[in-house]
Amino acid sequence: MSLTHINHRGEAHMVDVGDKSVTSRSATATGFITMQPNTLQLLVDGALPKGDVLATARIAGIQAAKRTSDLIPLCHPLPLTHVSIDMDIDMTKGGIHVMATCRTDGKTGVEMEALTAVSATCLTLFDMCKAVDRRMVIGDIRVNEKTGGKSGSWSREDTVAPGNAVPEEKEDAAGSSMSTALLCVRFFGEARDHARAGMLDINIEAVEPLTVAGLKACLIARGDFDPSRLQAGRLMVAVNQKMTSEDHLLSPGDEVAFFPPVTGG
Structure with a gap:
């Protein structure tokens, strides 16, 4: 298997997508940030020092998706048609599930945009809560599914059938x-x-x-x-x-x- 971002001389380069067809594409990525129970309760109560944590993190995720090509060197700039950020507070696991979905009509996929959106959302959650909890952990960031393009649809298989x-x-x-x-x-x-x-x-x-x-x-x-x-x-x-x-x-x-x-x- 060859890496498309490496040319025949072993140098990193941007892939030429000029000959690809424009198709409707989407990708969904998820992540999870764990925190102390009292931190999570303060977030639920709206009592954290920096204010509305979830709204700020959602905006950060959307902005990051739109700026992905500025952050990841070899990504193509894409005209996103949709970005959604969903956050689910999980008191049992002590954290917040983050899910980002990105869509575009273009010549390359939006997996990196979805991953960047999740990452920025989690980082902003950390920043908004770090005044009371520096032991937070961000992890399990991954692509769950994508649609469109030459390879068609893909969905992460369950660990157990x-x-x-x-x-x-x-x-x-x-x-x-x-x-x-x-x-x-x-x-x-x-x-x-x-x-x-x-x-x-x-x-x-x-x-x-x-x-x-x-x-x-x-x-x-x-x-x-x-x-x-x-x-x-x-x-x-x-x-x-x-x-x-x-x-x-x-x-x-x-x-x-x-x-x-x-x-x-």
Whole structure:
């Protein structure tokens, strides 16, 4: 396999994309920043010294996506058509999940823009909170999916195939094992506007029955999602990128996506 950013003399250079076709492209990246519980509570209460932490971090992520070619030497400047930053406060894990999605109509992909957006968002969260917590850790920054271009669509595969997933076992303080198997829940289009975050990890033990309908009821009861506000009044669902119905049985590791019948770009 050859590296496209290295020429025949072994020198770094910008790839010539002049002959490529213009296509609609998108990329989604995620990251996580951990912090002390009291820091996270101050953030939730809006009591940190620098003010509105989440709003500032969101703006930083959007700005960084637009300036990616100024930060990464061999990236092409791209006319972004969309940048979204979603942040999900996770009191259980003690941190904030960050997800960035970038879109463009162009000749090269937007993976670096999505990664840069996540990185800048996490760095700004650190800066906004460092007055009370210097032990924060930023990590797990990665591309989750991309669409468009010659290589088409790509999505990060689950560590364990959904059909053969085995719940991860951890020991609690008493020494007994407990299941921590998760469902990855994602919202798209108008559904995302009425969800607490664009992406959530839900423990399967909280879902009863273990079906799409049961998951939906769980999300509503937790206050994570309000489907009643959808203008179309309808909600579509896909499990592991395949359309399905509300009586579909779920397995640990499944990715469940909710979206209205028509989603905008």
